[in-house]
Amino acid sequence: MNFKEGVHLANHMSNANKVFTNKIATLETLEVLKLNLQNGVLKSELFKSIKEFTPETYRLDMVSDLHMFLNSPNNGFWI
DSSP, rough: OOOOBBTTTTOOTTTTHHHHHHHHHHEEEHHHHHHHHHHHOOOOOGGGGGHHOOOBBOOOTSSSHHHHHHHHHHOSSSS
């Protein structure tokens, strides 16, 4: 209610509900973020620790990801 331009920040995603309530959409959004950071399209301090920022992810509907999932050690934290 007291937003002051230049003092406060606001982040709005028009499709936030769709992106963050759907695992595939969340995974795809994180992948796009990762690629944009790696290619220099976006700049962020998170790029230094992108692997720590995003958990290991697998799409079990993709054969290559399913194979990686089945053959990877699992410490219990993945999407």
